[in-house]
Amino acid sequence: MLLSIEPDGPVPIYQQIRDRIVEAIATGEAPVGSGLPATRQLAVDLGINFHTVNKGYDLLRQEGLLRIGRKAGAVVSRDATSGPPGPDWEAGWATRLRTMLAEATAQGLPAAEIIRHCRDVVAGFPSTSDGDPS
Amino acid sequence: MTAAVLIGYVMVPLFGVVLWIVPLVTRPTLQFGVRVPPAYLTAPVLRRERRNFQWRSAIIAICATAAVIAVGSRAAWISRLVEIAANLGCFWWAHQRIEKVKSAEGWFAGQRQTVVADTSWRTEPQRFPIGWLVPAVAVIVTTVIIGILRYPHLPPYLASGGRQVATSPVTAFAGIAGQIYVTGIGTGLLLLVYRSRPDLDTADPAASLRGYRTALGAVARALLILFACIDLTLLLSALRLWEVYHLPGGTALLVLPVALGLVAFFATLVRAARKRAGATDAASATDRDDDRFWKGGLVYVNRDDPAVLVTARFAFGWTVNLGNPTAWLLIAGVLAVPVGLVIIKLATGT
Numbered sequence: 505m506l507l508s509i510e511p512d513g514p515v516p517i518y519q520q521i522r523d524r525i526v527e528a529i530a531t532g533e534a535p536v537g538s539g540l541p542a543t544r545q546l547a548v549d550l551g552i553n554f555h556t557v558n559k560g561y562d563l564l565r566q567e568g569l570l571r572i573g574r575k576a577g578a579v580v581s582r583d584a585t586s587g588p589p590g591p592d593w594e595a596g597w598a599t600r601l602r603t604m605l606a607e608a609t610a611q612g613l614p615a616a617e618i619i620r621h622c623r624d625v626v627a628g629f630p631s632t633s634d635g636d637p638s
Numbered sequence: 639m640t641a642a643v644l645i646g647y648v649m650v651p652l653f654g655v656v657l658w659i660v661p662l663v664t665r666p667t668l669q670f671g672v673r674v675p676p677a678y679l680t681a682p683v684l685r686r687e688r689r690n691f692q693w694r695s696a697i698i699a700i701c702a703t704a705a706v707i708a709v710g711s712r713a714a715w716i717s718r719l720v721e722i723a724a725n726l727g728c729f730w731w732a733h734q735r736i737e738k739v740k741s742a743e744g745w746f747a748g749q750r751q752t753v754v755a756d757t758s759w760r761t762e763p764q765r766f767p768i769g770w771l772v773p774a775v776a777v778i779v780t781t782v783i784i785g786i787l788r789y790p791h792l793p794p795y796l797a798s799g800g801r802q803v804a805t806s807p808v809t810a811f812a813g814i815a816g817q818i819y820v821t822g823i824g825t826g827l828l829l830l831v832y833r834s835r836p837d838l839d840t841a842d843p844a845a846s847l848r849g850y851r852t853a854l855g856a857v858a859r860a861l862l863i864l865f866a867c868i869d870l871t872l873l874l875s876a877l878r879l880w881e882v883y884h885l886p887g888g889t890a891l892l893v894l895p896v897a898l899g900l901v902a903f904f905a906t907l908v909r910a911a912r913k914r915a916g917a918t919d920a921a922s923a924t925d926r927d928d929d930r931f932w933k934g935g936l937v938y939v940n941r942d943d944p945a946v947l948v949t950a951r952f953a954f955g956w957t958v959n960l961g962n963p964t965a966w967l968l969i970a971g972v973l974a975v976p977v978g979l980v981i982i983k984l985a986t987g988t
Binding site for chain 1: 750751752753754755756757758759760761834835836840843844925928940942943944945
């Protein structure tokens with residue numbers, strides 16, 4: 505898996521790490537059971553403080569996507585094959601999605617364009633292509 | 639002219655060639671220690687400074703060789719030092735010129751700068767070529783066995799470096815300590831390199847990691863063979879010390895393994911660096927402009943980077959992150975033995 509971050513970008517680095525790993529899980533690049541580098545190793549590879557990596561991993565752990573064991577290290581514990589998420593999670597996610605979609609609408613992007621973007625993104629994730637988003 | 643003198647002569651132009659080539663075999667996006675965004679790869683200042691460096695470095699090599707021929711091989715090591723210092727000066731000069739144009743024209747203004755990590759480097763770590771350590775270990779074991787067998791038959795005084803020293807385990811087995819030091823420290827550092835950050839190109843991280851793995855393997859093997867060559871030279875000098883053989887041209891025989899090992903190592907290094915330099919920089923993303931952490935384009939100081947060893951900015955090699963306290967411990971560890979020996983020598987007056 506390739507982890508590309510912008511150290512001087514506007515998004516906090518831990519958030520970028522979390523986002524890239526979520527994307528890798530969605531594309532199937534990091535399926536359930538695949539290992540991630542130890543926090544110190546990833547910190548060295550990205551040239552950043554190890555607490556930053558820890559923070560990113562911790563977000564993923566709280567979301568149930570990552571299991572961090574003392575021996576096995578960080579292992580992906582959930583992906584598209586693990587079944588649907590709980591209702592609590594979906595409500596939280598819908599709130600965030602609303603903000604994202606509101607941004608596009610506020611900027612004047614037509615509704616059809618917004619839907620097209622959503623469809624393209626979801627179509628790019630292999631295991632969700634069985635359900636027709638249209 | 640003995641072969642030792644000949645090697646003294648040959649080493650100066652050899653160094654000249656290496657110093658001439660090495661700063662030039664580098665990634666297009668790293669010129670004289672300056673990070674260059676893909677959009678500026680054809681900037682005139684880069685071509686001009688490369689050409690100027692070639693000229694200056696070639697003149698230095700010719701002058702150094704001429705000096706050795708004129709003064710004799712006694713001046714060989716001074717020539718080599720001056721040669722290295724002058725080349726560093728040329729490197730620094732080119733670095734400053736490019737840096738000046740870069741900041742004046744704002745090469746990185748508005749560019750998205752990224753850092754990339756490939757997690758497979760950690761999840762599928764590169765295997766250390768442990769088998770290539772066998773020659774070095776075999777030479778050390780041979781030296782130890784011969785030393786133990788020979789020690790009871792040694793005369794009361796040994797001829798060491800043109801002087802007579804009283805025979806003791808310290809004077810007789812110094813060479814073995816040297817072998818263990820070189821092989822041990824060298825292998826330890828190489829193991830650290832295997833755990834360090836690889837040098838990835840943001841434009842094509844997967845291909846650059848594959849290239850890095852191949853190059854690292856080749857350089858590691860060449861280095862382990864170089865250790866075996868150094869150990870062999872120390873074995874040959876120990877054999878002479880223990881009066882196993884007397885040869886008129888003995889010194890030449892002594893330095894021959896090291897010289898061959900060095901040539902092979904430099905050749906591997908340049909080949910590895912050339913491969914990396916030849917990789918495409920197909921400009922889809924821009925590496926982070928990290929020049930502020932590279933003093934003079936050569937010395938890395940970054941307190942926020944947890945890395946101890948990082949890949950150097952030219953050729954194919956590694957350097958320490960002086961902003962990391964562990965790096966200072968590492969330097970102290972490597973220097974502890976030679977410095978300790980000098981102190982003991984000065985203190986005891988032997």
